[in-house]
Each structure stands twice: as structure tokens, then as C-alpha cells.
Amino acid sequence: MRKPETTGASSGMTTTKLRKGLWSPEEDDKLMSYMLNNGQGCWSDVARNAGLQRCGKSCRLRWINYLRPDLKRGAFSPQEEHLIIHLHSLLGNRWSQIAARLPGRTDNEIKNFWNSTIKKRLKNLSSTPSPNTSSTGSPSTDSKPNLFGGLLSTQDQQQQSQGLMDEFPIYASDPIIGLDPFPFISAHSGPFFSTTTSTFTGVEPSFFHEDHESFFSNLPLLQSVNNTTTVTATTVVERSLKNETIVKEANHSNYLINNINCLANHNNFSNNNNPKTDNNINGGGVGANNFLHEEFSIGEWDLDDLMKDVPSFPCLNFQVQ
């Protein structure tokens, strides 16, 4: 928190000193009532028209992080934590994208939560290796390391997943975003990746149901690191801590090849009309079976493209009609 600056507007004709620091209740009232009456416009206009000695940037931040009526207050639920961890493993420090998938939460809030709480847990986890893992062995099939206090049994994982589904029904039909707090491991042990190749395998056409077509068509698969490497809990933690690097590197790695293979499969099954898909992935009409063995132009793809149509919550774009 910062000390509220008491210096008000100067007496100059053109130079009004902008306030910094904490917002007073009066300023909050002004901004809130202005936003409710006029909706979001140019932020510098908002600041001016609302009679605030604040820069537009400051008004925007205050509105987004504190005043917005759809904000959820209070601590993060275990389900939200679960989702944050999962999304962070997919997106890295793209807090705004993570926030867009958590209704009522802001990027700042999530960022703070991650830096203060989850990062600490990850460090603790890495400093106290699980007895169920070894430096050379495979992760246990009965339990996985987790950030909620140690090991999570398969049953507990299912319960957590169910909680997530209850809280975020939009994800209920999505086996990717909803189920796995530790995608690094599942990417190796799950049904969707071969353990010996970079190829997306074992998926039946029915897997891509139309109900979540657009979701899947753009949602990156869980990160698949070097598919021939055994992943331990320690590796998972280290990779979580280095996630930004992983995500960046993934753009030029098997990770993206997996995504693309998945996407290519899906786009073929769903026969959608995404021109980018058609041109760059489909190769202008390559059959489904060919996707798995084609070389793709990876440089033209990135997470943003893959994620852009993933559902977000309209409440985060609050605007008065």
C-alpha cells in the first residue's frame, strides 16, 4: 500500500498536479458513479470528466482492480488455485489471459497470489522431495505432487476436479483444463500423447465434440516436454518455476508440434473454416492422417493464436449499456 498523497490540484491554469497513491473513498465514489453512468470510454476523459486529479491510467487500474462491480472478493478457493496453477502451466505469466478465465478475478490479484502464495509452495515442494518420486523413476500412478499440501491421491484429484467443474461449469466438459493440476506429468502419462514420439496420438474423432469445438480448436494442449525424458516431481517444480522460459521455448519445440498436431486433427474432424488453419496447418487440403507426419511452419503459430478464442467471461469486460 502506498501513502495517499495529500497534494491536490495546483492553482495553475493548465498544470494540475495529478494525485498518486491510495485512492480516497471520495475518489472511489466519483469514479464509480461516473463509470456506472457513462460506461468505459477514453480513460483520460474518464479522469477529467469524473473530476479526478488522477491520470487515466490510474483510473483504469482502480476500476479494473477494485471498483468493478463484478469483482469477486475474498480468498481464492481451492478450485480457483487449481485452475490458476493449471493455466499458469499453459500460459506462463500471462496474467491477463489467466484472469480472463477466472470470473471476478483480476490479473493483478492473480499475479499477487501467484507470487506470494503459489511460488512459495512450489519452492517448498522442491525443497522437500516426495517419497513417491525419485530422480530417475516415473511419477507414481497413484498420486501426484500438488500445491495443496503434499501428495494428492487419485481420489482427491477427482474430488478437486469435481469441485472445479462445480465452480466453473464452462470447463466441465473439457478434459484438458479441468482435470490436471500437473500437466507436465499427465502429458506423459495421459492418453493423448505418445510416450515415445512427438506425435499426437490415440484420439478418436468423437473426442472433439462440437460442444467445445471452438474451445479445443484453440486451446493448447498440456505442455509436453521432451517426450523421451522421465519427468519427476522435482522436474515438475523446477519447470513450474521456470515456466516463462518453458512457454517461450515451447514455441519452437515439440510442445508446439504437439499442439499443432492436435489442432490439425481437430480442424480436420471439425472441418472448420479457419483460413489460417487451412493454409498453414491443413496445407491447403491435406488429409487427416497426413497431419501427424507433416512438417509445419511453427514460426507462424504462437500461444496467442492458439488461445485467442478460448472462452473468456463477459463480466470482465463490464460496460454500462
Next chain:
DNA sequence: AATAGCTTCAACCGCGCAGCA
């Protein structure tokens, strides 16, 4: 009770990007 150390989180800063003249 005092206070030192730690944690939390609201707010700021700087950068990159888009739109426009």
C-alpha cells in the same frame, strides 16, 4: 508491550503495441 521480520496486495512504472494525424 515492543519491535523486528515477514507477508500481502494496491498502486506505480516502464515498455510494447495500435491507431491516428
Next chain:
DNA sequence: CTGCTGCGCGGTTGAAGCTAT
């Protein structure tokens, strides 16, 4: 093309609150 302006994002700061001693 260049410069300006506004917006949005991620990283960082620092005061308030909390906890341990």
C-alpha cells in the same frame, strides 16, 4: 515514415497488517 497519444500488460515497489520473538 514518423511522432504522438492512449491503452494494456507484466514487473516492481512499499506501506499496512500480521506473526514471531
